[in-house]
Amino acid sequence: MTMQAKAFDTNLFKRILKYTKPYKFRYYGVIFFAFSLALFAALRPFLLEITVDDYIKTASKSGLLTYVIIMGFALLLETLSQFYFVYWANLLGQNIIKDIRIKLFKHILTFRMKYFDNSPVGMLVTRSVSDIEQIARIFSQGLFMIFSDLLKMIVCLVVMFWMNWQLSMIVVVAMPILVYITRIFQRKMQLAFEEVRTQINNMNVFVQERVTGMKIVQLFNREDIEFEKFKEINQKHNQAWIKNILYNSIFFPIADIISSITLGAVILYGGLQIIDENPFTTLGQMISYTMFIGMLFNPLRQIADKFNEMQMGMIAANRVFDILDTNDDVQNDGTKTATHFHGNIRFENVRFSYIDNEEVLKGINLKVNAGETIAIVGATGAGKSTIINLLNRFYEINSGSIYIDDQNINDFKLESLRQQIAIVLQDVFLFADTIHNNITLNNPEITRETVINAAKEIGVHKFIKSLPGGYDYDVKERGVMLSSGQRQLIAFLRAYVSNPSILILDEATSSIDTYSEELIQRATETITKGRTSIVIAHRLATIINADKIIVMDKGQIVEEGTHQELVTKSEGYYKKLYDSQFSLENNS
The missing domain is CATH 3.40.50.300 (P-loop containing nucleotide triphosphate hydrolases)
Structure with missing residues (x-):
């Protein structure tokens, strides 16, 4: 099944995940650091609220110093979690594509000549190099990043509702709007990315054939003709990328506007509550919520981009698995070893x-x-x-x-x-x-x-x-x-x-x-x-x-x-x- 026919192919995704089995320790390590990253990220705004309300307002220098040190330590732990999370996610992706590339090349070596007669060399090069490289981004830029961002958002929301449910409701009301817009653009960008991969493949095939056959191109004075063909292919490739750029150019400003409006609404409501001396809203909460909104909306607006990174990896994996699933091997059922022939x-x-x-x-x-x-x-x-x-x-x-x-x-x-x-x-x-x-x-x-x-x-x-x-x-x-x-x-x-x-x-x-x-x-x-x-x-x-x-x-x-x-x-x-x-x- 192609990626066009299905927004997210769960069977394909499960097949990709099977390649993580030799690296279970690293796989679960990435998940562990995703949890720790979410906890430490949500801890900083919470500590900031305590620092402002309990020690800055009361002019407690010792308490202020203590909590600044605690926040610094939390930041250090968050940084270490971020480092190991990103490093191990990328390392896992590279190890997986190393295994897939070896398996793919070994499989290609077994094909009958008929397969190569019907398959452009440029296409096989694209599958073996750039498509496989794209699979790594499922782990480095897609799956784990999405998981980490969602986890961080969930933890932040829990802490926010525990701190002040009224301010949290303002944020929650705005989130479905951004989710809906994100989903619309995600579908558009998915199609755009698939077109980009198709045009990259076409360009690789064209360039590989012309470079290999350059003697014929020049011998028959076809430089201008082939140049015009290349311009046409390059134009299609360019248009595919422009479409993707256009969607991003529209989406991110809209996401920023929604985020800014939400922040303004929180400040307005919270400020009025403080002015009216409402005991349920404090200055520390107001300041911490400006951090929470960034933690919620920034991942949310980027999730479409990260999902598309994963989708591009899925599309690339689908192309690679098409070759791995090709049963065009030379039958090698023989049991006798030919040590020397007389030659009859x-x-x-x-x-x-x-x-x-x-x-x-x-x-x-x-x-x-x-x-x-x-x-x-x-x-x-x-x-x-x-x-x-x-x-x-x-x-x-x-x-x-x-x-x-x-x-x-x-x-x-x-x-x-x-x-x-x-x-x-x-x-x-x-x-x-x-x-x-x-x-x-x-x-x-x-x-x-x-x-x-x-x-x-x-x-x-x-x-x-x-x-x-x-x-x-x-x-x-x-x-x-x-x-x-x-x-x-x-x-x-x-x-x-x-x-x-x-x-x-x-x-x-x-x-x-x-x-x-x-x-x-x-x-x-x-x-x-x-x-x-x-x-x-x-x-x-x-x-x-x-x-x-x-x-x-x-x-x-x-x-x-x-x-x-x-x-x-x-x-x-x-x-x-x-x-x-x-x-x-x-x-x-």
């Missing part, structure tokens, strides 16, 4: 679709023998990359079975399955870290010596050492400090040091310079030696020596055989593809 792979009548009723693979039957290097070729969209996605279980097949060494891949523990399969993609992703950490991916079992020896074996050690800092060279975000060919070499080394049983090269030799291609060819020969390898390639010249070539078209295998066998088929799909590429290369 078999697809049996495998069907798969990214979108319902739009099959990408249409009954694929494929057999790869251990130690073989097979190549998969075909037009874009033929289903080549889908095969390797399914082998790694990034997606779940619609029907059929996939076997490795005559064992269904679903029977293996997912982590152990993927540990035995290494992939080198065309679009290499490198983290903003050192070359060494990008190769080992911070695996402590892979030593620097192992990395260096592996680099020498596949012929990339010299290239890495030529960089400033060598293996400690920071490649920056997505490896922007390296060329595409250099990133490919790092990816080959990353795959090699993981010592996989099965190696997959997905377009790993396209779009690179001649020098890098020579290094990659050497690296390919080294890392494919003695292990089952699947090579997906557009450039047919790179897979001529493959043990078997699989030709795909529109989700089906249309031909298979060696290069020599396939080029002899005069009307064959592969021969036409090869002749077309050969002709283009000769003309270029």
Whole structure:
């Protein structure tokens, strides 16, 4: 249920409170200090009344000094209570969002690739960072602050009625009016805050995508177009905040007017009572009531703002829990641990679709023998990359079975399955870290010596050492400090040091310079030696020596055989593809 449909979702609130269980001592500590804060706050005006009526009016210097010291001590206790209350409430909120953030990120790591295909990165970043941070405000600015303020108001009212019920009635009559106005503005601001969160999410998604794709934006001269789009989104974000500011600008002056009128009424009535020498109203009470009115009306006029802080946290929690409740995990019911594969792979009548009723693979039957290097070729969209996605279980097949060494891949523990399969993609992703950490991916079992020896074996050690800092060279975000060919070499080394049983090269030799291609060819020969390898390639010249070539078209295998066998088929799909590429290369 969304926050729009319900002003306050108690089930959601109970779910949030469950995260306080590991911090019970601090949780109850905050409540304790809320009580002590309310008591000490109400004690000061009461002591002030006694001081004025019993010692100032009677000119008792010793009594005045004694009560000033007592009030100072009460103020000190109130200050300490305030400190621990605020500190522990904020600390509790930060501990809770730390736990939620860990749980959320761990949950996201289990999602199938299909989820990420349909979810903008900016949205996930917003949920994982700013939305979770907003949840902390439920405790630091919302729940406990509201509880403390209400408790303080109740204690103050009790003390006020005990001191002078007539003056208290004047205050009580005005309070429902402020409560009613507060409720009206609270509803308005709730909707405004929800719109603010929506616009923040939209802005994060837009900015993240444009910054990531800045090369495309500039390459196609779309700076002005994207700037206009950003201005439009920014304007909506600005309008959402202006609406919130407008409501606050109207509400707080109205609350101040009601508070001032109430104070004036108390002074007028109390003053007349004192002038008429009514024994039930004293000067000390008059002075103390000016303090009480502030203690009552200031929290009351701010309670709408604090309630909205809590509502914003609830809205943010609702968004975060939507992801936590998403059941899009890769099924990991396997019980077998894959320690090493011989490398026999078999697809049996495998069907798969990214979108319902739009099959990408249409009954694929494929057999790869251990130690073989097979190549998969075909037009874009033929289903080549889908095969390797399914082998790694990034997606779940619609029907059929996939076997490795005559064992269904679903029977293996997912982590152990993927540990035995290494992939080198065309679009290499490198983290903003050192070359060494990008190769080992911070695996402590892979030593620097192992990395260096592996680099020498596949012929990339010299290239890495030529960089400033060598293996400690920071490649920056997505490896922007390296060329595409250099990133490919790092990816080959990353795959090699993981010592996989099965190696997959997905377009790993396209779009690179001649020098890098020579290094990659050497690296390919080294890392494919003695292990089952699947090579997906557009450039047919790179897979001529493959043990078997699989030709795909529109989700089906249309031909298979060696290069020599396939080029002899005069009307064959592969021969036409090869002749077309050969002709283009000769003309270029």
